[in-house]
Amino acid sequence: MDKITHLQIPGPTNIPDSVLRAFSRPNIKHRGEEFSELVTDVIEDLKDLFMTENEILTFPSSGSGTMESAIVNTLSPGDKVLAISQGVFSNRFGDIAEDHGVEVERLEVDWNSAVNLTKLEDRLKKDVDKTIKTILLPHNETSTAITNDLAGIREAIDNANHPALLVVDAISSMGAIELKTDEWGVDIVVASSQKGLMLSPGLSIVSISDKAWEAVKTSKLSKWYWDYESVRENIHNGRFPYTPPQTLYFGLEESLRLIKEEGLENVFKRHATLATAFRKGIRGMGLELFAADEIASNSVTSICIPEEVDAKAVINTLKEDYGIIVGGGLSKLSGKIFRVGHLGAIYNVDIIGILSGIEMTFTKLGYNINLGQGIKAAQKSLLKI
16 A cells, blocks of 8 residues: 655645646647636736736746746846845855856855845945845745745835845745735745645746836846746737646646635735744754744744754655655755745644654654654644643
């Protein structure tokens, strides 16, 4: 008999049964009226999810692809960007820009910290000639499980009276952590299908402000597949300049229906509630967290691995003995943390089960865990007692 597995990496995530059923629909004419109507309806629902009146485009790609799209559509060779460097995926944003001939200045942030708002504001104030065209940063740094204060970042930019575009990677936060695109003045938000949207990988989504569209008009970087203007022209008619991933659109329609049915604020509240209970459970069993509570992510948690415990053994035991698949530490955090995703289709009992597997894993590996105490702490958190 096949073992039931629990996919608790920070993405891809578990897919609801109704979304899986939506994937099984037969293909239809991708330039026909039925699919055009589906695309039009989905784009409107995505605006609600992104909390924006800005235009929404989609691409058949991973999240990294849509990060590249934000670079090549708004910048020109030699332009300067300020890239936040606080983990693997924020560094990737800067790397993409460098590979396209953009000058990248990196604002270094300790990997166990969020963006320092004062430091950001001071750097922008020093840019008296306004040479920085764009600020690149993650809403939620997946490699460290730390969430940045986007409202505070917008305030810091405004306090510095700086015109730079604010471009945000929301790949591991969209659909799990509140992001008020318009209210917080985020010019470009990039997201993808396989995390909070509860789909398979392969569909990326981007919202683009009027200010960003002005930058699109002057951009000189090479693009064809990523051309915002070409996709915009077609998507207004419910079409694309190339063959779209129909199956993912079928699933997206259903996942957005599920989110709407639950209510977006309730979705955010559920993720916050589960994340809090999970962190309390980890501490209750005697393990330490990498991120402080005030900056900790509601979509993924990073857990410190004691020096006497082998990181690979933790990950392998969770998978082989308990069917729980988690992520390891990346780059300089390899072997030092493991990461548990708790976003998308996840609920109270799932959290308790994951914590139980972690407790049993560390016990089996000979580490003196407070067996049962993590589960108890999480239950009390969920019950608010």
